[in-house]
Amino acid sequence: MIVGLSSERIRMRFAISALALSVVINLAAFSAAQARPFPGPDVQQIYNRLLPQIEKIPAFDHHAHPGFADDPDIDAMAAPPNASLPLRTRDDNPELAAAAKALFGYPYADFSPEHAKWLLDKKAELKKQFPGTAYFNSILDKLNTESSVANRAMMPDYLDAKRFPWVFFADSFLWPFNNEHETARNPDEGVFIPLQEKMLHRWMQQENVTKLPAGFGDYLKFISQVLEDNSKRGGIAMKFEVAYFRPTTFSDPTRAQAEDIYQRYVAGGIPSEKDYRTFQDVIFRYLVTEGGRLHLPVHIHSAVGIGDYFNLSQSNIMNLETVLRDPRYASTTFVMIHGGYPLEREAIWLAAMKNVYLDSSFGELAQYPSAFKDTLKMWLETFPDKITFGTDCFPYNQVLGSEESYWLGVQSSRTALAAALAEMVSENEITEPRALELAHAYLHDTAVKLYEGRVH
Ligand SMILES: [Zn+2]
Numbered sequence: 276m277i278v279g280l281s282s283e284r285i286r287m288r289f290a291i292s293a294l295a296l297s298v299v300i301n302l303a304a305f306s307a308a309q310a311r312p313f314p315g316p317d318v319q320q321i322y323n324r325l326l327p328q329i330e331k332i333p334a335f336d337h338h339a340h341p342g343f344a345d346d347p348d349i350d351a352m353a354a355p356p357n358a359s360l361p362l363r364t365r366d367d368n369p370e371l372a373a374a375a376k377a378l379f380g381y382p383y384a385d386f387s388p389e390h391a392k393w394l395l396d397k398k399a400e401l402k403k404q405f406p407g408t409a410y411f412n413s414i415l416d417k418l419n420t421e422s423s424v425a426n427r428a429m430m431p432d433y434l435d436a437k438r439f440p441w442v443f444f445a446d447s448f449l450w451p452f453n454n455e456h457e458t459a460r461n462p463d464e465g466v467f468i469p470l471q472e473k474m475l476h477r478w479m480q481q482e483n484v485t486k487l488p489a490g491f492g493d494y495l496k497f498i499s500q501v502l503e504d505n506s507k508r509g510g511i512a513m514k515f516e517v518a519y520f521r522p523t524t525f526s527d528p529t530r531a532q533a534e535d536i537y538q539r540y541v542a543g544g545i546p547s548e549k550d551y552r553t554f555q556d557v558i559f560r561y562l563v564t565e566g567g568r569l570h571l572p573v574h575i576h577s578a579v580g581i582g583d584y585f586n587l588s589q590s591n592i593m594n595l596e597t598v599l600r601d602p603r604y605a606s607t608t609f610v611m612i613h614g615g616y617p618l619e620r621e622a623i624w625l626a627a628m629k630n631v632y633l634d635s636s637f638g639e640l641a642q643y644p645s646a647f648k649d650t651l652k653m654w655l656e657t658f659p660d661k662i663t664f665g666t667d668c669f670p671y672n673q674v675l676g677s678e679e680s681y682w683l684g685v686q687s688s689r690t691a692l693a694a695a696l697a698e699m700v701s702e703n704e705i706t707e708p709r710a711l712e713l714a715h716a717y718l719h720d721t722a723v724k725l726y727e728g729r730v731h
Pocket of ligand 1: 340426667
């Protein structure tokens, strides 16, 4: 028979061609979506397109230490003398001349004394031209930074509170007893611990308290009062630098244990290290809980730190995992300052918790952009909605200030961000419009949302 195909065969043919068509369609979809392991030759062009758009995004700097070098309130602690600094953060980094050129038109490539004088004179002239808060606002304008957190002991009158929201230090509440043992542990603690004592006294002065309360309950009330007053005075978050002073493993003792230790040592005597830590563990958890009640996010230094005695294994960000994943603290927002660097690969998985965020500051100064790009890329590929930008700017010395440090942090972050996103686009991971959404989130939006309308 040549009368065509049986209906059975027609059905089969149709089924086979439909299957072939769907395979073709699926393959096409597959090849468009499948990520590839290397960026293509278009990566530089994508970078060139993304960078100017990223530079136009007004940034929210989530961690910085703005202020003049001679301002004692710039931090609640100080760098120990003679501390080793990684290559890029030294004040002889030639990139700082580029920073001075970009910000102030600095015409030299080095900072010899006579050249440095040019820069000092220029800044003095600008401070006259931009008096009061106008000087640092003008620096933010030049960097296209809308606002920058001021992580400071106290706020000075030369920073505009609207553009420099205050993050205050909460560590000093952990050190109310005789600190002879802690201060003597090594030369770095010899610098750090007395400054914690000083900070605690400043909080006492603020609350008109001349001596520590006799009862533990009243000590907790005093702490809460400071937090509430700081919040009223513009504080948007509390910051812990505790990794500098003791290991960040926090046990879970009872309130009664802490009360007993408080009663024994508030009026004098030197607590054993074990007793002191037990007391501190309760106070730390109290502060974290209060951060939830008062809508004060808790910032925690979570990276290496300055000072040759800084113990990385004892301050490993993963030590905090039990606290961060504790459902009792679900209403507290945590920001892991410096993102656990150099353990940022582990750290990003802590951001699986809905209330945990990572800040990338310092990573962009400790690393050059070529390496920081890889950090950002890995984070953007994991929890892109949980990471925030910060510079960790600080004054280097009398000549090179937080201004140049700001510039280096902003430039490094924007270029590394553009490079990370360009690779992701070129490797078929995301589209270019999506890359720009992620850039907005990282540079501004994600952090701003944490403060419920108190910052912009
Ligand atoms: Zn810092």
